[in-house]
Amino acid sequence: MKKYIDQGKKDTRSGFGAGMTELGRSNPKVVALCADLVGSLKIEQFIEENPERFFQVGIAEANMMGIAAGLTIGGYIPFTGTFANFSTGRVYDQIRQSIAYSDKNVKICASHAGLTLGEDGATHQILEDIGMMKMLPGMTVINTCDFNQTKAATLAIAEHHGPVYLRFGRPKVPNFTPTDPKFEIGKGVLLNEGSDVTIVATGHLVWEALVAAEALENQGISAEVINIHTIKPLDEKMLLASIRKTGCVVTAEEHNFLGGLGESVARTLSQHHPAPQELVATQDTFGESGTADQLMEKYGLNNKAIEKAVLQVLKRKA
Incomplete structure (x- = not known):
């Protein structure tokens, strides 16, 4: 059996943040929207380097999805960020109507998914989001395993045209995939x-x-x-x-x-x-x-x- 080495535990949400920082420097069409959870999504550096490409929507997730859909009409690539429960369950109608049905190029990026959200409890621990999102026609659904893969996925979905649901988490977990892995959407x-x-x-x-x-x-x-x-x-x-x-x-x-x-x-x-x-x-x-x-x-x-x-x-x- 091939042995995999834990390169040091990291949270997958930080992989998303690292990917966003890189996209901020390489792709001027990428914009970020957040529902009052900048620290939790680890996008502080993206905001510091690209303040004109960041929109703090506040605790108004439905509005965030509508704004993101509108931004695509101008050729932008919006990445929305909040907890997985608020990225899906709270705004399912807006995602279905304004993003999926309209085939808008929105990247729905969801942190703190599943049980590993931990102490915040059942109201925040969504365990239904993959099913909800995969049933939407045209929606790509990605769930990454470690820091390196999350960063790679963040970069890859910017190049993919169409709505994407990117799911990642809160805890620090083993980081064992290659530092710059090739990420192919739809390939195990x-x-x-x-x-x-x-x-x-x-x-x-x-x-x-x-x-x-x-x-x-x-x-x-x-x-x-x-x-x-x-x-x-x-x-x-x-x-x-x-x-x-x-x-x-x-x-x-x-x-x-x-x-x-x-x-x-x-x-x-x-x-x-x-x-x-x-x-x-x-x-x-x-x-x-x-x-x-x-x-x-x-x-x-x-x-x-x-x-x-x-x-x-x-x-x-x-």
Whole structure:
């Protein structure tokens, strides 16, 4: 098994901030809008260097989406920023009508997604956002795994025409992908080759999948690990090739099992290659207040849960 090295824990939201700083210097069409959360989105340097290209909208997220849609008409590339709950649930009508339906080139950038928002609790811990956004026609949905990949994704979506939902998080997590990785929208990343089971992970669960794969190797189980950073469009070709080889799959995500990555994989399998699948995800529940580690443990979103799911799915192989 290939060994991945944690280069030092960093928060993925800081990867977004680093990407925005670089875009501010390289692309004069990029503008930023924020709903009173500049510090949380880590875009202070972008604002300092490009004050004329920043719009502080305040706690008026619906207005922010409408303004962003309007800015595209003038040829600008607006990046909106707030917590994931406020980037989606609070403004779904505006996104649907003004951005997705109108095919506006808006980049909806969402921090503090999932349970790892932590102590702010269930009202802020959205676990439905991937499902909401992937159901919008024409919407690209990206969920990155570490600092480096988030920075790369931020740069890549500026070059992509059309609405994008970019999801990232609050906690510091292992930073293990290459410093300047090639980011291809819609293309999965094969992290480890295996023959017994495919583990398909996204976001914060990618590192946990690698940890689980190493533990499984010590038990004589060969796990193939795929990082699906783009949930829509889904890299069905890579997924099917892997699952045809291994015969079963575990999906892992910091999201409700309804509507997330796991469901997208299940649909793909039902259409092209039925195979046993186990889903590591929240089980149709809201979160609660606690530290990120406490919550991921309680709701079964870590390497131990992935390892357990692998042992279960292996029993179901024909």
